[in-house]
Amino acid sequence: MNADVLIAVLQAIEKKLAHQQNVVVSVCGGSCTRKSSLVSAFLSNHFKDRCVVISQDQFQLQPTFLNKVNPKYMWDHPGNFGIEQCQVALTQLRQNITVKIPDYQFKKEQKVGFKVITPKPILIFEGLYANFNELAALNDVSIYVESPCYARMIRRIFRNTLDRYKHKEHELILKSFCNSVAAAHQDFVIDQKHKCDYIIQVPLAFDQITGYYALEPVDYDTGKALTEYNLVHDQDIKVRLLTDHNDQSRFILFYKERPYLNFQISNTLATKTKTIDWLAY
Numbered sequence: 001m002n003a004d005v006l007i008a009v010l011q012a013i014e015k016k017l018a019h020q021q022n023v024v025v026s027v028c029g030g031s032c033t034r035k036s037s038l039v040s041a042f043l044s045n046h047f048k049d050r051c052v053v054i055s056q057d058q059f060q061l062q063p064t065f066l067n068k069v070n071p072k073y074m075w076d077h078p079g080n081f082g083i084e085q086c087q088v089a090l091t092q093l094r095q096n097i098t099v100k101i102p103d104y105q106f107k108k109e110q111k112v113g114f115k116v117i118t119p120k121p122i123l124i125f126e127g128l129y130a131n132f133n134e135l136a137a138l139n140d141v142s143i144y145v146e147s148p149c150y151a152r153m154i155r156r157i158f159r160n161t162l163d164r165y166k167h168k169e170h171e172l173i174l175k176s177f178c179n180s181v182a183a184a185h186q187d188f189v190i191d192q193k194h195k196c197d198y199i200i201q202v203p204l205a206f207d208q209i210t211g212y213y214a215l216e217p218v219d220y221d222t223g224k225a226l227t228e229y230n231l232v233h234d235q236d237i238k239v240r241l242l243t244d245h246n247d248q249s250r251f252i253l254f255y256k257e258r259p260y261l262n263f264q265i266s267n268t269l270a271t272k273t274k275t276i277d278w279l280a281y
Helices: 005-018 033-051 063-068 082-096 133-139 150-162 170-187 189-193 206-213 267-271
Strands: 024-028 053-054 098-104 109-119 121-124 141-146 198-201 226-235 238-245 250-254 258-265
Touching: 005 033, 005 141, 005 198, 024 033, 024 082, 024 133, 024 189, 033 053, 033 121, 033 141, 033 258, 053 082, 082 098, 082 121, 082 133, 098 121, 141 189, 150 170, 150 206, 150 226, 150 238, 170 189, 170 250, 170 267, 238 267, 250 267, 258 267
Parallel strands: 024 121, 024 141, 053 121, 141 198
Antiparallel strands: 098 109, 226 238, 238 250, 250 258
């Protein structure tokens, strides 16, 4: 993470706060760029009791939302994130008014109640679309967090299968990423980048992933490979498609030449993965 940029962000927040009652800091960017676990956490740890973090994920709508939008984007469409509700909540917090926001539970994939948010001098608002359209006018300091496409994909596979949902299959997570997540990123999310005050680049840091999830290498039999296709070859990370003698495709992730993911995918999905620019931001 860019230390010089973070220092500039901290200075900008303090400068704004010296002349106004509160400061809204937006942290936006693509799925699994570590907006919450790294950037927002860094800010909240620095400012401590002077700040509160509001997650845009809490404003997600109910499943009926999918009936109203282009299925191309699924849950990652900006309309799923209650932009108007976010705007109302942030406006009230700026006016020093305590608000109730939805409590969205990912494992249940629904809202289970409400959370009470008390105004603080620093309001950190983070999410895919934290600086989207009319929300941008409410933000005093805006940050765009980015990672290479392959890094976002790898983090998402481990997060969704081992942490957020657990019941999801690897292939379903990869399919979702290659279709709706990638499409929404290109058509909506990345547009915020050029409207933000600061851009923070976050590398994959796979050692942190293995440590957090206590990952061990998985089985991989090179003798079953008929053909191999490199999707990613970036420093210590390699992502390959393997086709075996039964014409079945497998998705393999290597870190320092050791396999950490190895699962079967459909040939249709294998073809789709070849159309993605995995090194793009």
